[in-house]
Amino acid sequence: MKNILDILNNQRDCFNSQKTKDINYRLTLLNALRAEILDNEQSVIQALKKDFKKSEFETYLSEFALVISSLNLAIKNLKKWAKPKRIKSSLLTFPSKDYIYTEPYGNVLVIAPWNYPFLLAMEPFIMAISAGNTVVLKPSELTQNTSKVITKIIQNVFPENIAISIEGGVEISTELLAQKWDYIFFTGSTKVGKIVAKAAAKNLTPVVLELGGKSPCIIDDSVNLKLVARRLVWGKLLNGGQTCISADYVIVKSNIKQDLINVLKNEIIRRYGEIPKESSDYPRIINETNTKRLETLIKNENIVFGGEIHKDDCYVSPTIIDEPNLDSKIMQEEIFGPILPILTYETDTDIEKIIWNLDHPLSLYVFSNNKKFVENTIKKFSFGGGVINDLLIHFGNHRLPFGGIGGSGMGKYHGKHGFDTFSNAKPIIKRGNWYDPSFRYPPYKGKMSLLKKVFKYFG
Incomplete structure (x- = not known):
């Protein structure tokens, strides 16, 4: 070399x-x-x-x-x-x-x-x-x-x-x-x-x-859950979940949690079949080390869908985790895989307790038809960039700056x-020579009043 x-x-x-x-x-x-x-x-x-x-x-x-x-x-x-x-x-x-x-x-x-x-x-x-x-x-x-x-x-x-x-x-x-x-x-x-x-x-x-970081996806009860599931499954499982702006976890209104889990299960099966391992559209984890890391993350968690792991093939099935503890490994580390924890909220304060418990995320996603809720959410939290009612697509617009904040x-x-x-960016001033006011040059006696007026009106 x-x-x-x-x-x-x-x-x-x-x-x-x-x-x-x-x-x-x-x-x-x-x-x-x-x-x-x-x-x-x-x-x-x-x-x-x-x-x-x-x-x-x-x-x-x-x-x-x-x-x-x-x-x-x-x-x-x-x-x-x-x-x-x-x-x-x-x-x-x-x-x-x-x-x-x-x-x-x-x-x-x-x-x-x-x-x-x-x-x-x-x-x-x-x-x-x-x-x-x-x-x-x-x-x-x-x-x-x-x-x-x-x-x-x-x-x-x-x-x-x-x-x-x-x-x-x-x-x-x-x-x-x-x-x-x-x-x-x-x-x-x-x-x-x-x-x-x-x-x-x-x-x-x-x-x-x-x-990277732990990018949240907030879902309220004003949405079409089938549409949410379609977009969420696509964005979460693209590249096997190994996407820095992937939704790392979901915070859903408690009254629709079970409905969301059900439509997510149906959508995963619809897109990747009963056995995703056999789907030509389902990627693998990059190596065995990261496969083992993901296996450790879901250990002792409440798996309500998936959880199948084949280390020899670096395969981790699409997996849904129900209500992990905020202090658990899966909620403290960036997942970077096809594993989706589902948390719930009743009030805005519940959302704050979850998101503010972690460092600034690279992305934040909100699924809602409530404009006030959306505006309050995107103004309240600091994050790199986000999307309303979809995932990932802000990366695709070259007119939008892409990057993180804080830990992301x-x-x-x-x-x-x-x-x-x-x-x-190099600033350059090309000064004209045809006029050179004497005001800025010494002696300064008697010029103070004029100086203040200049800065008041032209500064």
């Missing part, structure tokens, strides 16, 4: 040469990347099938298509995004023309997770390149098949002094984090996110942390927000 410090130094030299600041050169790279990814569509699909037993439909919907959309968006809008923006001037700086210039940070490290290994590696990578940075990408070692395809794609498009994918385990991540970067973008667990933040702090490196992360990306994340 190539020496990491040598790679970083070569990328730093390349960035200092100003090569990556050329918009047309960036567009050439992005177009070449799009062509290479399209040529490797089946390779990506097959890799994810090997890593997760994920269906072609789900792979295309939740990973491949979103990457191509991100590329198309960047290619179409890059010149507009990168153009200096004229800003209204202040009378305090008259005469002047004011602008915001965008510039790349420099040498960027992107550390990707295993749960959506293609999408969550390529989307930040695309935006970092679009902004004019050089990039070292570290794909997940847990999804070896997908990581190999990613490395091949990047290798076929980019000179190593502009972008490279470096595979490996914890030791490689540790070595990468020991270097001095201009920007770090990390997606993964809160536990590892703290390690990344600590490493970045040593060099005051700006960092985006896309983490910091920083935002997606679309133009991603370009901005990897760009330093």
Whole structure:
């Protein structure tokens, strides 16, 4: 394997040469990347099938298509995004023309997770390149098949002094984090996110942390339960529940709890059959370690549906848990699997006690036709982003910033927000020389009254 410090130094030299600041050169790279990814569509699909037993439909919907959309968006809008923006001037700086210039940070490290290994590696990578940075990408070692395809794609498009994918385990991540970067973008667990933040702090490196947490789904008694079940089962079981913005648990009005459980059972069977293990649309858990972790979470819990686990096949059936204790493991840890705890509430205070017992979630979902209840809920709780009457779909709109708050992360990306994340906004004032008022220059005697008036009316 190539020496990491040598790679970083070569990328730093390349960035200092100003090569990556050329918009047309960036567009050439992005177009070449799009062509290479399209040529490797089946390779990506097959890799994810090997890593997760994920269906072609789900792979295309939740990973491949979103990457191509991100590329198309960047290619179409890059010149507009990168153009200096004229800003209204202040009378305090008259005469002047004011602008915001965008510039790349420099040498960027992107550390990707295993749960959506293609999408969550390529989307930040695309935006970092679009902004004019050089990039070292570290794909997940847990999804070896997908990581190999990613490395091949990047290798076929980019000179190593502009972008490279470096595979490996914890030791490689540790070595990468020991270097001095201009920007770090990390997606993964809160536990590892703290390690990344600590490493970045040593060099005051700006960092985006896309983490997770326990995202609640609140359901009141004004809803159509069959519609709720359809959307909830889809959102919860997509990728086998291994989705950072998945509903981690449900808080349902107590008078409809049993009805909800019944329709959820029916919906699961309708979508995946009596034996989900035999469904070609039902993914597996990433590895045996995580399968065992999920087995531990449901031990001694009140399982009202599912609970079947085959460690040799990394299979965990869709599982519903009734009323776990708030202090239990399953309510203290992010589940990251096809297990759905059901809690109940009578009053808004009951909801508060549950959600405020945990750190800020990455997402929050509300199923309700009561507009006042919805508005009060989304204003009361702090969370990264949310959806009313559905799950996950806020991730799919590139116009919405995506990211967490508190324990669920910091920083935002997606679309133009991603370009901005990897760009330093540099304010510039171009001062006119045709007029130079003497007011700001000493001596200041007798000018205090005028100074206060200036700030009162023009400040």
